[in-house]
Amino acid sequence: MPERISTADVAHVARLARLELSSEELERFTEQLAAVLDHAADIAALDTAGVEETAHPLPLVNVLRDDVPRPSLDRDEVLSQAPQAEDGRFRVPRILGEAP
Amino acid sequence: MSAAEIAADVAAGRRSALEVVEESLARIAGAEADVHAFNLVTAEVAREQAAAVDAVVAAGGHPGPLAGVPVALKDNLCTRGIPTTCSSRILAGWLPPYDATVVGRLRAAGAVAVGKTNLDEFAMGSSTEHSAWGPTRNPHDLDRVPGGSSGGSAAAVAAGFVPLALGSDTGGSIRQPAALCGVVGVKPTYGVVSRYGLIAFASSLDQIGPFATSVADAALLFDVLAGPDPLDSTCLGDPPPSASARLGAGVEGLRIGVVEELAGADGIAPDVRARLDDAIEALVKAGAVVDSASVPAAVYGLSAYYLIAPAEASSNLARYDGVRYGVRRDGVDIGAMYNATRSEGFGAEVKRRIMLGTYALSAGYFDAYYGQAQRVRTLILRDFAAAYADFDVLISPTAPGTAFALGAKTADPLTMYLNDICTIPSNLAGHPALSVPFGTGDDGLPVGVQVLAPALGETVMFQVAAALEAAAPPAPVSLPRAAFDGGVR
Numbered sequence: 345m346p347e348r349i350s351t352a353d354v355a356h357v358a359r360l361a362r363l364e365l366s367s368e369e370l371e372r373f374t375e376q377l378a379a380v381l382d383h384a385a386d387i388a389a390l391d392t393a394g395v396e397e398t399a400h401p402l403p404l405v406n407v408l409r410d411d412v413p414r415p416s417l418d419r420d421e422v423l424s425q426a427p428q429a430e431d432g433r434f435r436v437p438r439i440l441g442e443a444p
Numbered sequence: 445m446s447a448a449e450i451a452a453d454v455a456a457g458r459r460s461a462l463e464v465v466e467e468s469l470a471r472i473a474g475a476e477a478d479v480h481a482f483n484l485v486t487a488e489v490a491r492e493q494a495a496a497v498d499a500v501v502a503a504g505g506h507p508g509p510l511a512g513v514p515v516a517l518k519d520n521l522c523t524r525g526i527p528t529t530c531s532s533r534i535l536a537g538w539l540p541p542y543d544a545t546v547v548g549r550l551r552a553a554g555a556v557a558v559g560k561t562n563l564d565e566f567a568m569g570s571s572t573e574h575s576a577w578g579p580t581r582n583p584h585d586l587d588r589v590p591g592g593s594s595g596g597s598a599a600a601v602a603a604g605f606v607p608l609a610l611g612s613d614t615g616g617s618i619r620q621p622a623a624l625c626g627v628v629g630v631k632p633t634y635g636v637v638s639r640y641g642l643i644a645f646a647s648s649l650d651q652i653g654p655f656a657t658s659v660a661d662a663a664l665l666f667d668v669l670a671g672p673d674p675l676d677s678t679c680l681g682d683p684p685p686s687a688s689a690r691l692g693a694g695v696e697g698l699r700i701g702v703v704e705e706l707a708g709a710d711g712i713a714p715d716v717r718a719r720l721d722d723a724i725e726a727l728v729k730a731g732a733v734v735d736s737a738s739v740p741a742a743v744y745g746l747s748a749y750y751l752i753a754p755a756e757a758s759s760n761l762a763r764y765d766g767v768r769y770g771v772r773r774d775g776v777d778i779g780a781m782y783n784a785t786r787s788e789g790f791g792a793e794v795k796r797r798i799m800l801g802t803y804a805l806s807a808g809y810f811d812a813y814y815g816q817a818q819r820v821r822t823l824i825l826r827d828f829a830a831a832y833a834d835f836d837v838l839i840s841p842t843a844p845g846t847a848f849a850l851g852a853k854t855a856d857p858l859t860m861y862l863n864d865i866c867t868i869p870s871n872l873a874g875h876p877a878l879s880v881p882f883g884t885g886d887d888g889l890p891v892g893v894q895v896l897a898p899a900l901g902e903t904v905m906f907q908v909a910a911a912l913e914a915a916a917p918p919a920p921v922s923l924p925r926a927a928f929d930g931g932v933r
Contacts (some may be wrong), residue, residue, distance in 0.1 A: 397818035401874020407677040427772035
């Protein structure tokens with residue numbers, strides 16, 4: 345059974361998940377996540393040696409369609425829904441550290 | 445009036461689809477301010493669709509099995525050019541560039557979509573209180589929740605706004621609100637209904653399914669929705685089971701198991717258990733062979749679900765980054781923009797689940813949490829398989845209690861999660877299950893009984909549900925509904 349989740353752990357996963365938390369949120373979420381994970385102690389304690397994992401309820405694998413060209417979504421209609429677009433592309437803020 | 449009757453009347457030219465949709469819109473106008481079932485009512489689009497159905501009828505064509513039937517769509521189903529928000533700020537104002545497959549199927553069947561219904565943000569919740577646009581209220585008692593996450597769809601049907609609605613069910617999000625609102629709600633077998641255009645929450649669990657006021661109407665809608673779709677690679681290729689095939693066949697000789705781990709779980713209210721016992725008695729009287737069944741691993745379903753679903757959600761919701769659609773909050777560089785967009789765009793419950801899932805998938809915890817939850821999923825499948833060797837269907841309560849007061853469970857997420865204890869095992873197994881109203885609790889509010897079946901067992905599941913419906917005590921007249929009727933006339 346892993347150790348109880350700490351505020352440092354929650355701060356770490358928030359950073360991984362691209363979420364900024366206030367210190368009040370950090371405290372509250374840590375308590376709430378700890379309660380859910382405490383509940384999960386029932387399965388962490390189960391002996392599942394030799395039990396296969398189920399990732400998906402269906403035995404489907406590699407469903408393929410024929411490789412035939414067909415119309416796709418309208419580019420302009422898609423780009424019209426982007427926060428910013430330019431020259432047929434999505435526009436984003438600068439990615440690298442230097443000034444643009 | 446049932447969906448089947450409306451469709452028959454419209455197809456025969458006895459009523460126009462336009463007249464039917466105007467009635468639906470008038471009922472919505474009369475009580476929507478109290479209920480808040482909808483994020484958006486698309487009156488003009490509905491009138492256009494109804495006029496198109498009437499034109500088909502006037503030309504002597506076949507308008508389809510749902511001709512002129514008003515339907516409500518959960519607001520996590522994409523509708524081309526019509527706002528689709530998932531009740532999240534992060535998708536405010538987004539106009540999808542395509543329709544979900546089920547939206548197209550409804551239109552092809554002659555149904556008329558009247559609007560997009562409220563939900564817990566990204567379908568994460570059991571009360572529809574986690575909506576960025578405010579809660580939906582239960583039409584039977586406006587101080588209580590409708591359940592969730594498809595609470596808007598359940599309330600729209602329960603309030604008489606529409607005879608049919610679509611929801612999605614990842615851990616009970618159709619069945620639990622159906623139970624709390626006193627309507628029929630169905631989660632189909634995983635892979636039977638296309639999910640193309642359903643905004644993803646937990647992809648190994650999500651299914652789209654019907655809400656209706658009767659089992660026959662739910663079956664009618666199921667049969668329209670089900671079937672292969674080349675646009676969804678998780679959709680089964682074979683023809684789906686028929687929901688309507690054996691509706692009137694009764695339950696004589698059927699073997700029905702009562703899942704003792706669910707019926708006897710901690711937290712099942714005594715009045716809910718009493719209604720299940722009444723249902724058992726009714727089934728026995730109708731000739732079924734009822735006995736207790738055991739699905740031992742079902743008790744671990746809740747813990748497994750609240751690791752697997754958040755893990756999948758943390759991955760699925762990574763796409764909301766302010767680049768391709770939805771809302772953006774500016775930052776000095778792209779990383780700051782991601783952080784600001786997601787921190788302001790997501791509500792607290794969505795953040796909790798993303799973090800829980802990220803944690804369950806992170807180095808050092810992956811095997812103890814996510815891996816273990818997937819092994820428990822295997823145990824649940826095995827235990828169901830063993831139970832279905834002895835029984836044709838299983839039954840249990842749908843929800844642990846009747847509708848609870850707004851605000852009663854929002855402070856403690858784990859308390860909220862316990863609402864899903866009876867519904868989660870079917871999602872983990874990919875099996876079909878439905879909730880059918882069966883009497884009321886001590887507070888006079890609706891109680892649902894859940895019918896569970898093995899994969900692709902919809903035919904017998906609907907057959908048993910129809911027998912329960914026929915035996916159910918009549919629903920009491922509820923005051924808020926009467927008040928609505930007064931407002932509509």
